[in-house]
Amino acid sequence: MTAFVQAPVPLVNATRFRQAHESDxxxxxxxxxxIERSGVRGxxxxxxxxxxxxxxxxxxxxxxxxxxxxxxxxxxxxxxxCTRAYFQIxxxxxxxxxxxxxxxxxxxxxAVQLLWKETLVAFVLTAAGAIVAYLLVRNNPxxxxxxxxxxxxxxxxxxxxVQFLKSTIYGGASTDxxxxxxxxxxxxFTHNAQIAIFSFALGFAFCLPTVGLIVYNGLMLGAMIEVxxxxxxxxxxxxxxxxxxxxxxYAIMISGAAGFRIGLALAFxxxxxxxxxxxAAGRSAAIAMGGTVVMLAVAGLLEGIGRQTVTSDxxxxxxxxxxxxxxxxxxxxxxxxxxxxx
Amino acid sequence: xxxxxxxxxxxxxxxxxxxxxEGVDLRIELGSAGAxxxxxxxxxxxxxxxxxxxxxxxxxxxxxxxxxxxxGLWLIGFFFLRNGWFALFEMGGRGATPGKRIIGLxxxxxxxSRLTGGAVIARNAMREIEFFMPMSFFFATIVQSGxxxxxxxxxxxxxxxxxxxxxxxxxxxxxxDLLAGTWVVQRAKVKLGHDIAxxxxxxxxxxxxxxxxxxxxxxxxxxxxxxxxxxxxxxDAIVTVAAAIRRKAGLPDDHDDYGFLSDYYAALCxxxxxxxxxxxRRADKYAETTRDRAA
Numbered sequence: 001m002t003a004f005v006q007a008p009v010p011l012v013n014a015t016r017f018r019q020a021h022e023s024d025x026x027x028x029x030x031x032x033x034x035i036e037r038s039g040v041r042g043x044x045x046x047x048x049x050x051x052x053x054x055x056x057x058x059x060x061x062x063x064x065x066x067x068x069x070x071x072x073x074x075x076x077x078x079x080x081x082c083t084r085a086y087f088q089i090x091x092x093x094x095x096x097x098x099x100x101x102x103x104x105x106x107x108x109x110x111a112v113q114l115l116w117k118e119t120l121v122a123f124v125l126t127a128a129g130a131i132v133a134y135l136l137v138r139n140n141p142x143x144x145x146x147x148x149x150x151x152x153x154x155x156x157x158x159x160x161x162v163q164f165l166k167s168t169i170y171g172g173a174s175t176d177x178x179x180x181x182x183x184x185x186x187x188x189f190t191h192n193a194q195i196a197i198f199s200f201a202l203g204f205a206f207c208l209p210t211v212g213l214i215v216y217n218g219l220m221l222g223a224m225i226e227v228x229x230x231x232x233x234x235x236x237x238x239x240x241x242x243x244x245x246x247x248x249x250y251a252i253m254i255s256g257a258a259g260f261r262i263g264l265a266l267a268f269x270x271x272x273x274x275x276x277x278x279x280a281a282g283r284s285a286a287i288a289m290g291g292t293v294v295m296l297a298v299a300g301l302l303e304g305i306g307r308q309t310v311t312s313d314x315x316x317x318x319x320x321x322x323x324x325x326x327x328x329x330x331x332x333x334x335x336x337x338x339x340x341x342x
Numbered sequence: 343x344x345x346x347x348x349x350x351x352x353x354x355x356x357x358x359x360x361x362x363x364e365g366v367d368l369r370i371e372l373g374s375a376g377a378x379x380x381x382x383x384x385x386x387x388x389x390x391x392x393x394x395x396x397x398x399x400x401x402x403x404x405x406x407x408x409x410x411x412x413x414g415l416w417l418i419g420f421f422f423l424r425n426g427w428f429a430l431f432e433m434g435g436r437g438a439t440p441g442k443r444i445i446g447l448x449x450x451x452x453x454x455s456r457l458t459g460g461a462v463i464a465r466n467a468m469r470e471i472e473f474f475m476p477m478s479f480f481f482a483t484i485v486q487s488g489x490x491x492x493x494x495x496x497x498x499x500x501x502x503x504x505x506x507x508x509x510x511x512x513x514x515x516x517x518x519d520l521l522a523g524t525w526v527v528q529r530a531k532v533k534l535g536h537d538i539a540x541x542x543x544x545x546x547x548x549x550x551x552x553x554x555x556x557x558x559x560x561x562x563x564x565x566x567x568x569x570x571x572x573x574x575x576x577x578d579a580i581v582t583v584a585a586a587i588r589r590k591a592g593l594p595d596d597h598d599d600y601g602f603l604s605d606y607y608a609a610l611c612x613x614x615x616x617x618x619x620x621x622x623r624r625a626d627k628y629a630e631t632t633r634d635r636a637a
Contacts, residue, residue: 012611015540025534039435059366068618070611072566073535073573080530083360083368090363091437091450091457099433099459107460186414190421194470197425201471204517262521279452279523286464286522 014071021061025081028054032084055085103287111287112331118257118264122214126253129218130225137226147223156224162231169233169240170311185304192248192296196255200289203259206267210259217252239313242320244303250327251295258285258292295327356528358513360454373447373526375508378516384441389427393420424474428466433459438529446529453523461522468518472504535573539608550605556591557613563626565614568607572600 031047031054040048062078069075094102112119136143141158148157156168195213202209221241228237265281266274302319310316356372373381396419404412422430431439437449437457449465451457476497483494508514513525542549560568571579584599587606596602614624617631624631 012539012608013615014611015537018534018537018540022534036436056364059362059364063366068615070562070565070614070618071537072569073532077532077534079369080532082362082366083370084529084531086362086368086454087437087448087450090454094456096433103459111460180410183410183414183417186417190417193421193425197467197470198475201467204468204471204521275520278521282464282521283458283460283523286467287460289467290459290463 012069012071014065014069014074017061017065017069018074021057024054024057025061025078028058028085029081032081032088035088036084051085052089055082055089058082058085103291106335107287108291109331109333109335111284112254112291114284115254115257115261115288116332118260119253121260122253122256125211125214125256126218126221126249129215130222133219133222134226134229135222137223138230144223144227147219156227158227158230160227162233165228165231165233166236169228169236181305181308185300188303189297189300192252192299193293196252196289196292196296199252199256200258200262200285203256203261203263203285204266205263207260207263210256210263214253214256217249221249236313239316239320240307243307243310243316244299244320246320246324247295247302247327248299250324251292251299254295255289255292258289261285298323356514358525362454370450371528371530372514373445373528375514377445377447377528378508378514378526381439381441381445381447384444385427385439386441388440389423393423396423425466425470428469429462432457432462432466442526446531447526448529449524450527451523452525457524461524465516465518465522465524468516468521472507472517473501476501538569538572538604539611542604542608547601549608550602552591552606552609556587556593556606557610559587559590559627560610561624561626561629562614565607565610568603568610572603572607 028051031043031051034043034047058078059082062075062082065071065075065078133143133147137147137158144158156165199210199213202213225234225237225241228234262278262281262285265277269277302323306319307316310319356374357369358372360368360370362368397416400412400416400419404410404416428439432449436443438447442448449457449462451461479497480494480501483491483497504517508516508519513519515525519525568583571583580599580603584603585595587593587603588595617623622631
């Protein structure tokens with residue numbers, strides 16, 4: 001039987017608990033909402049100072065609520081409040097400028113350093129591809145047409161005359177073509193950067209597609225060199241290639257190496273779990289690859305503009321070698337270990 | 343004793359333990375595959391609009407100025423739209439692209455640490471082989487008639503394998519998430535519901551008291567379902583639930599279903615919480631009251 005009595009309702013824990021802490025939660029909710037809407041800058045310093053305190057008190061409220069209260073709405077509210085506050089306190093990356101600074105001073109060179117073995121492998125694969133293609137084309141020039149994709153050689157094939165080949169190497173730009181040069185540079189950059197991203201991402205399939213890309217890159221290189229070398233233009237052609245090629249090929253090798261790293265981590269995880277190794281490899285390799293986009297932008301400028309305006313062999317070699325040494329020094333110069341690989 | 347299966351809602355299966363450095367489990371909710379796909383589609387749509395508007399603006403200026411430099415600008419713009427859209431937005435403080443923000447999703451590192459640039463680049467570089475590369479093959483072969491239709495078919499299958507990948511793992515991870523150590527969580531924003539027991543206490547109408555038998559019928563699960571019914575305020579549900587409780591407890595109908603349910607709720611809640619304080623918990627009506635082992 002139910003009976004009606006004139007007495008206060010039994011207070012449940014949630015009621016007492018809400019009365020004691022609700023203002024704190026509301027304050028935290030207000031600050032977090034403001035940060036979510038307009039970022040840290042849109043919130044007064046006073047609020048930022050109390051944020052961690054309020055966050056910890058909300059966390060402890062959540063723990064207490066879970067153990068003592070059956071008010072589902074209260075627990076759900078505190079869960080989402082704490083989660084949102086957590087991401088604002090722990091999950092937010094540092095400012096873009098500091099991230100960028102850290103990227104260039106620490107994390108990128110370090111990520112490339114970690115890839116030195118894979119980079120060496122990528123170099124050997126490229127060189128092997130180049131040598132094989134060189135020998136193939138020297139013994140039988142028809143190989144050239146097998147190796148090179150249609151239309152990419154623009155007449156630079158074994159049948160071309162010395163005169164023509166020479167003009168492709170030393171043909172400087174007239175001033176009215178400056179706009180075309182810049183366009184050419186951006187085209188080369190976006191094309192090569194896309195290749196760099198592919199060779200990273202394709203490493204996921206246990207390195208195989210990346211090996212293919214890197215070797216093929218070497219094959220094209222070797223075939224081209226042979227065409228010019230057969231006409232006695234090797235020195236000039238290599239200079240034509242070197243001015244940007246040291247940067248460009250190096251960048252492609254690094255991004256290939258990044259692909260190798262994730263492929264190897266997935267194929268041979270060693271003692272750790274495959275997922276953990278993949279994450280560690282993926283993050284650091286991605287940094288190395290992300291940086292190659294910058295290298296390829298530099299290479300695009302050197303190729304699109306520098307090469308067309310600098311036509312002496314000596315200057316081209318000097319620029320190419322200086323760039324390579326510069327990159328080496330930048331990446332492999334020993335630096336203090338600050339622990340974190342971003 | 344036969345224990346009937348407890349209904350598991352779809353969202354319950356996407357709850358994951360997520361322990362903060364302070365040692366509290368936040369039990370975050372992952373974004374469902376549907377929400378992820380929706381956000382991706384929104385992003386593609388916005389990117390397409392940006393691409394079209396950008397192309398028109400650059401195209402008309404280029405024609406007016408007869409400048410080839412601007413087509414270089416277009417190339418750069420296209421490159422950054424394709425490769426940078428997702429990465430740059432996710433590196434920002436919100437950890438979400440515009441599409442994700444609209445749907446209410448957020449990219450988070452699985453270990454709870456800061457979302458680093460490396461992780462964001464990794465998860466979005468993989469998008470290239472998951473979607474953009476096969477799709478560009480697909481459209482290239484569609485546009486050029488006479489080329490091998492096999493390639494477009496292979497490209498579709500290839501892309502489908504990756505696009506459906508999140509459905510085949512528990513945590514709805516993309517290949518990119520797998521490699522970057524990230525996952526995508528639902529950004530819930532819940533208002534604090536009103537305190538049912540407290541609002542009862544404020545009104546000075548007489549309240550019902552219940553016998554031990556009537557209060558012993560249900561456990562925590564039923565209590566919280568009742569709480570949901572009271573908060574939703576759906577009249578049909580209130581009538582049905584009130585009738586069910588009265589029938590079980592053998593109580594007469596007093597024609598005030600809402601008042602009856604809120605009184606019953608307050609009484610049951612107070613009782614269960616009292617037991618909880620001494621370590622006695624009862625999960626649902628099928629369970630016996632058990633002593634909390636953790637305590």
